[in-house]
Each structure stands twice: as C-alpha cells, then as structure tokens.
Amino acid sequence: MQVEPDPQRVSPLTPAHYFSPEVHALEQQRVFRRFWIFAGFTSLLREDDAFVTRRIGDVPIVIQNFGGRLKAFENICAHRQMALQWNFAGRRPLVCRYHGWGYDVSGQAQVPQADTLYAFAPEQRGKVRLREIALAQVGGFVFVNLSETPHALQEQFEPAFLEGLKDVSSHFDSEIIHTRVAAAYNWKLGFENVIDANHVPYLHESTFARNLPAPRPAPRARGRPSLRDLSWHQASRFAELKPADWRDRIAPYGDEPLYHNWFVYPNVNFVSVGGYSFALQQFNPIAADRTEILLMLFLATRRDALDFSPAVLWHNLQAEKRVLDEDIGALERLQAGLHAGARPAILGAHESRVAALLEWHAGLLR
Ligand code: FES
Ligand SMILES: [Fe+2]
Numbered sequence: 001m002q003v004e005p006d007p008q009r010v011s012p013l014t015p016a017h018y019f020s021p022e023v024h025a026l027e028q029q030r031v032f033r034r035f036w037i038f039a040g041f042t043s044l045l046r047e048d049d050a051f052v053t054r055r056i057g058d059v060p061i062v063i064q065n066f067g068g069r070l071k072a073f074e075n076i077c078a079h080r081q082m083a084l085q086w087n088f089a090g091r092r093p094l095v096c097r098y099h100g101w102g103y104d105v106s107g108q109a110q111v112p113q114a115d116t117l118y119a120f121a122p123e124q125r126g127k128v129r130l131r132e133i134a135l136a137q138v139g140g141f142v143f144v145n146l147s148e149t150p151h152a153l154q155e156q157f158e159p160a161f162l163e164g165l166k167d168v169s170s171h172f173d174s175e176i177i178h179t180r181v182a183a184a185y186n187w188k189l190g191f192e193n194v195i196d197a198n199h200v201p202y203l204h205e206s207t208f209a210r211n212l213p214a215p216r217p218a219p220r221a222r223g224r225p226s227l228r229d230l231s232w233h234q235a236s237r238f239a240e241l242k243p244a245d246w247r248d249r250i251a252p253y254g255d256e257p258l259y260h261n262w263f264v265y266p267n268v269n270f271v272s273v274g275g276y277s278f279a280l281q282q283f284n285p286i287a288a289d290r291t292e293i294l295l296m297l298f299l300a301t302r303r304d305a306l307d308f309s310p311a312v313l314w315h316n317l318q319a320e321k322r323v324l325d326e327d328i329g330a331l332e333r334l335q336a337g338l339h340a341g342a343r344p345a346i347l348g349a350h351e352s353r354v355a356a357l358l359e360w361h362a363g364l365l366r
Contacts (some may be wrong), residue, residue: 009355011345012362015338018186023365024288030364032057033055036136036143038268038282039063041296043140043174044089045070052089052142055284055292058145061133064094066105072133072144073107084130088178105133138162140169144324156265158228165262170298171253172278176226177313178296179321183328186337187267187271187291188361190283194269194325204332208323212259213241224363225356238274247276249306250299265357276300277312279320289335293328295320 019021023206040052040063051064062075062085073094075084082098095102102110107130114120120128134145143153153162183190193199200212209220235258254260257274264270267283282294297316299309306312347355 008251009347009349011347011355011358013188013358014344015342016121016340017361017365018188018335019288019338021288024285027285028057031361032059033146036145036150036153037217037265037266038141038264038280039072039135039144040089040142041140041169041172041176041298042070042137042142042173043298044171044176045142046174047091049093050089050091051085053083053085053087053263055145056144056146057285061144062094063135063142066094069105070135070137070142071105071107071320072135072279073103073130074133076130078103078109078128078130079111088180103130105317105318110185124287126143139166141165156227157231159263161228161231161233161262164233165264168253168260168278171251171275173299173309175299175309175313176296176298177310177317178294179317181293181295181328182286182320182330183293184289185291185328185331187283187285189266189331189334190281190291190293190327191269192354193331194281195263195357196351198351199330203326204323207319207326211235211238212247225360227265227360230357230360231263233260233262235260241274244312246278246308246312247274249303250276251301251303252276253300263353272300277316279316281324293324295324 028110037056039056039061044050045063045065048065048067051062053060053062055061060075060083061072063070063072064085065126075307076082077084077096077098079096079101082096084094084103085092085095086097094100100112104110108126109128111118111120111125111128114125134147134150136143136145138153200208207210237277238257238259239255252275253272254275258278259274260269260272268280270277270278270280277299278297280294280296284292286292295317297320300311
C-alpha cells in the first residue's frame with residue numbers, strides 16, 4: 001500500500017526552487033537585497049584602515065574602519081569599477097589599486113591629478129562617491145543591508161535574540177581562523193541542513209554525533225511563520241565533552257559548558273562548544289547550484305597566556321571541516337538528483353523549524 005503524505009507536510013518548495021537560475025535571480029532581490037545579512041566580526045576591524053570584503057548575494061562589499069567608524073560600501077571603484085580592496089581581510093586605506101583614487105568616510109572620491117589627468121569640473125568632483133550600504137553592529141557582529149530603505153534590525157530579529165548576540169560577543173577573542181569552501185548545491189539546502197538536527201546521528205555518526213545530545217523534537221509551529229521566528233538560539237547539554245587542556249586558559253561564555261546554536265536568518269549558523277570556542281558557517285549563494293561556505297573559528301577570551309592558540313584554532317578548523325565535508329558530500333548528491341519531475345520533500349510533524357523556513361521562502365518567491 002502506498003501512503004499518500006498529508007498535503008500539509010509536503011514542502012511548498014519545488015525542486016526547481018533549488019536549481020532554477022530564475023529563482024536564484026529572484027532571491028538576489030527578495031532575500032539578499034532585502035534582509036540584514038551577517039557580514040563579519042568587529043574583531044577583524046578594530047584598527048584604523050582595517051577592512052573586510054564580502055559578497056552579499058551577488059554584490060561585492062567592503063567594510064572599512066575610518067578612524068574608528070565602520071562603514072560599508074560597494075567594493076567597486078567609482079572610476080572604472082575595479083575592486084577597491086582585494087583581500088578577505090586586512091589593513092589598508094580605501095584607495096583603489098588601479099589608478100589610485102582614494103575614498104573618505106563619506107565615500108567621496110579623492111581623485112589624484114583631478115585637474116590635469118581627468119579635467120573634472122570642481123562641481124563634478126564632489127559628486128563622485130561610492131555606493132554606501134547600511135551597516136549595523138550588534139556587539140561584535142556586523143550586519144549589512146543592501147536595501148535603499150532597510151527595515152529595522154528589530155523587525156528581523158527578536159530583541160532578546162539581539163541581546164544574546166551582544167552578550168556572547170563580549171566573550172570573543174580577536175584571533176580568527178577562516179576558510180571558504182566551494183560546494184555544488186543550493187545555499188538554502190545548507191541552511192536547512194544546519195537547522196535539521198535529526199541528520200546528525202546518521203550522517204555524522206563517526207564524527208560529530210558522538211559528543212552531542214540526541215536531537216529533541218522541535219515544538220510544533222502554529223500559524224504562519226513570522227520573520228523573527230526564523231532566527232533563534234538554543235543550548236543543550238553534551239552527551240560528552242572531550243577534555244582539552246587549552247580550555248583551562250580560557251574564560252568561557254556561560255555558567256556551564258553547553259552546546260550553543262544561534263541560527264541567524266537567512267544563512268548563518270553560529271555555534272559554541274561549551275562556551276570555549278566558536279564557529280560560524282555562512283552559506284553564500286554563487287549560482288542556483290553553487291554555494292560558498294564561509295567558516296570562521298575563534299576562541300573565547302583568554303584567562304592567561306595561550307601562545308599555542310594557532311595550533312588550537314587549526315585543530316578546531318580541521319575538526320569542523322571534517323563535519324562540513326560530510327554535509328557537503330551528502331548535499332551535493334541530493335542536489336545532483338534534483339530535476340523538474342522530482343517530488344518535493346516531505347516533512348514530519350516535528351520538523352517544524354525546517355517547515356517554517358520552507359514556507360517563508362515559498363511566500364517570498366511567489
Ligand atoms: S578603477 Fe579605481 S582608480 Fe581607476
Ligand atoms: Fe551536518
């Protein structure tokens with residue numbers, strides 16, 4: 001006998017939502033140019049002239065420290081469209097490498113040889129500026145919003161959630177290790193997968209699952225999903241937290257060693273292992289079937305000298321990457337099988353967090 005699934009529980013997203021270039025283009029408008037998107041940590045931007053470059057959807061941006069003020073601009077020179085900053089992070093004034101145009105805190109261009117080489121009229125000169133992008137700091141987290149009229153941060157995130165981010169970020173160490181990994185699947189699968197704790201005991205049986213508590217059923221969602229419900233924090237006790245001697249040197253976040261998860265809509269998962277170390281994963285869409293995963297890892301503030309911290313960070317990165325590779329190996333296979341005639345996913349009653357996300361996206365893309 002074939003059991004027909006309850007239509008309520010069939011995903012409202014079709015396979016095409018995961019491979020169609022048209023949907024990918026629509027998401028640039030309705031997701032990545034509309035919502036606040038995590039873009040970096042202030043610990044990378046502490047010094048004057050420090051910068052971070054990112055791609056938010058298909059828009060390259062630079063976040064730059066101008067004498068203590070953080071500003072975000074499109075990372076495209078007003079002259080002939082060269083990228084202004086080239087590295088992921090660094091320290092350098094906002095000056096174009098191509099012909100030397102510099103930019104001040106307001107994004108206005110300082111053009112060398114403006115009179116001779118370019119013969120720009122004085123009134124013309126004042127108008128040459130970069131496109132500024134809205135930026136918001138939540139403790140050590142930096143968010144940007146590409147919209148011309150961005151909604152308030154509190155419309156997207158609960159005040160208590162924002163307070164939580166602020167609180168945890170006061171425990172961040174400034175040393176960060178990062179890597180970017182290319183994966184052949186749709187970015188939405190990446191975010192759905194981190195929300196879906198039920199895959200952990202199966203897919204990560206030999207790595208991650210050993211240390212973690214068994215997944216708990218998520219509460220049933222009521223009514224239509226709201227934007228603020230799509231980001232939340234959860235903390236659970238470890239089945240086993242393997243001891244590590246470097247933890248004695250760390251002042252951990254929280255009163256007891258919990259496994260923390262912050263899900264930051266639309267594309268970030270931020271975790272803390274016991275309050276001692278932190279890891280962020282962000283799923284950035286490159287094409288309908290291509291995602292760049294940014295991994296950033298750091299520790300909580302040190303209690304005393306920890307001169308072997310690079311070794312700890314490197315070890316943590318390897319461990320995180322092994323788990324990520326298991327996810328990528330699975331999700332690339334999932335993506336490869338999607339085709340126009342494939343059936344949509346089916347969700348159980350307790351997969352309500354994933355269901356809410358899918359419903360929300362279906363609403364955005366209608
Ligand atoms: S493109 Fe930037 S100075 Fe020419
Ligand atoms: Fe996973």
